[in-house]
Amino acid sequence: MSNEKKELTQLADIGEFGLIEKLTKDISIKNKSTVKGIGDDAAVLDYDQKEMVVTTDFLIEGVHFDMVYTPLKHLGYKAVTVNISDVYAMNAIPKQVTVSIALSNRFSLEAIETLYEGIKMACEHYNVDLIGGDTVSSVTGLTISVTALGEVEKGKAVLRSTAKPGNLVCVTGDLGAAYAGLQILKREKEVYLVNPNSQPDMSGYDYVLERQLKPECRKDVIEGLKKNGIVPTAMIDISDGLSSEILHICKQSGTGVKLFEDKIPVDVQTMMVAEELNLDTTLLAMNGGEDYELLFTIAASDENKINEIEGVSVIGEILEDKKELKLYGRGEGSTTIQAQGWNAYKK
Numbered sequence: 001m002s003n004e005k006k007e008l009t010q011l012a013d014i015g016e017f018g019l020i021e022k023l024t025k026d027i028s029i030k031n032k033s034t035v036k037g038i039g040d041d042a043a044v045l046d047y048d049q050k051e052m053v054v055t056t057d058f059l060i061e062g063v064h065f066d067m068v069y070t071p072l073k074h075l076g077y078k079a080v081t082v083n084i085s086d087v088y089a090m091n092a093i094p095k096q097v098t099v100s101i102a103l104s105n106r107f108s109l110e111a112i113e114t115l116y117e118g119i120k121m122a123c124e125h126y127n128v129d130l131i132g133g134d135t136v137s138s139v140t141g142l143t144i145s146v147t148a149l150g151e152v153e154k155g156k157a158v159l160r161s162t163a164k165p166g167n168l169v170c171v172t173g174d175l176g177a178a179y180a181g182l183q184i185l186k187r188e189k190e191v192y193l194v195n196p197n198s199q200p201d202m203s204g205y206d207y208v209l210e211r212q213l214k215p216e217c218r219k220d221v222i223e224g225l226k227k228n229g230i231v232p233t234a235m236i237d238i239s240d241g242l243s244s245e246i247l248h249i250c251k252q253s254g255t256g257v258k259l260f261e262d263k264i265p266v267d268v269q270t271m272m273v274a275e276e277l278n279l280d281t282t283l284l285a286m287n288g289g290e291d292y293e294l295l296f297t298i299a300a301s302d303e304n305k306i307n308e309i310e311g312v313s314v315i316g317e318i319l320e321d322k323k324e325l326k327l328y329g330r331g332e333g334s335t336t337i338q339a340q341g342w343n344a345y346k347k
């Protein structure tokens with residue numbers, strides 16, 4: 001390997017149109033509903049008889065990600081994935097995304113190309129078309145805004161507000177790992193700041209780090225539900241933590257809930273990190289956030305069918321009394337579920 005430093009291209013040298021051309025030259029259209037993608041004043045979409053869902057999110061440097069430990073390729077991938085996760089959470093199939101970025105002149109063309117590699121990789125993986133966006137300069141840092149669009153058969157979108165008493169509460173995958181990964185990254189950053197010559201010790205943390213840096217969304221579960229003829233009664237994806245999301249469902253459905261601590265799925269590596277960092281595993285699973293798993297409710301009569309789908313755990317039941325919001329512990333007794341999820345405005 002050569003030690004020569006490659007000369008990086010300044011964005012100012014190629015200009016906005018040059019940049020857009022470089023970033024979008026190899027994009028081809030995958031979906032029928034994309035009539036015209038990048039290259040005109042606006043994209044043209046034809047959803048025929050289907051309904052369209054639209055969702056958008058900001059990712060801001062220093063607020064949502066830290067450039068010290070976030071590789072640009074992963075960041076691009078995650079920016080698309082977290083938006084697509086919201087589309088799946090509506091029981092819809094993602095079809096298009098737009099990506100807008102604001103960046104300071106500290107980023108080179110090569111850096112932005114790496115970011116776009118991740119963006120395109122996610123589009124490829126989830127079969128969505130990148131159909132537009134904007135690239136502007138900012139005074140400081142990097143901001144990414146992604147809008148995702150998806151399609152669902154008329155009347156088949158699943159809302160948060162339609163859970164019914166007696167419904168079973170289900171969650172996909174395992175929880176708390178992304179938060180555990182973030183704590184490891186933060187710890188290694190502290191070590192690095194004290195001693196820049198130290199090598200970060202990331203061995204044995206591969207799963208939790210991947211969950212933080214390169215989350216996936218549950219396309220497989222949405223397909224599994226469809227295949228097994230299950231339509232959830234309510235659904236949400238877990239971005240701010242299980243507590244916060246189940247409370248959204250209950251509040252909007254006008255119901256209560258009981259969850260069982262011993263049913264909440266947690267990976268062994270997450271438990272290890274929790275023990276190492278002296279964190280309570282359940283608290284981590286309930287409030288960690290950024291899991292991008294699906295939380296949904298189903299009719300009790302679908303219980304046998306749900307067991308056919310891999311990676312789904314039944315963790316509780318929806319209750320009639322909306323004041324009853326309980327987590328039953330492993331021993332006796334219960335606690336009231338509180339949303340302690342990540343809050344952008346909390347110090």
Ligand SMILES: [Mg+2]
Binds near residue numbers: 238239
């Ligand atoms: Mg969401």
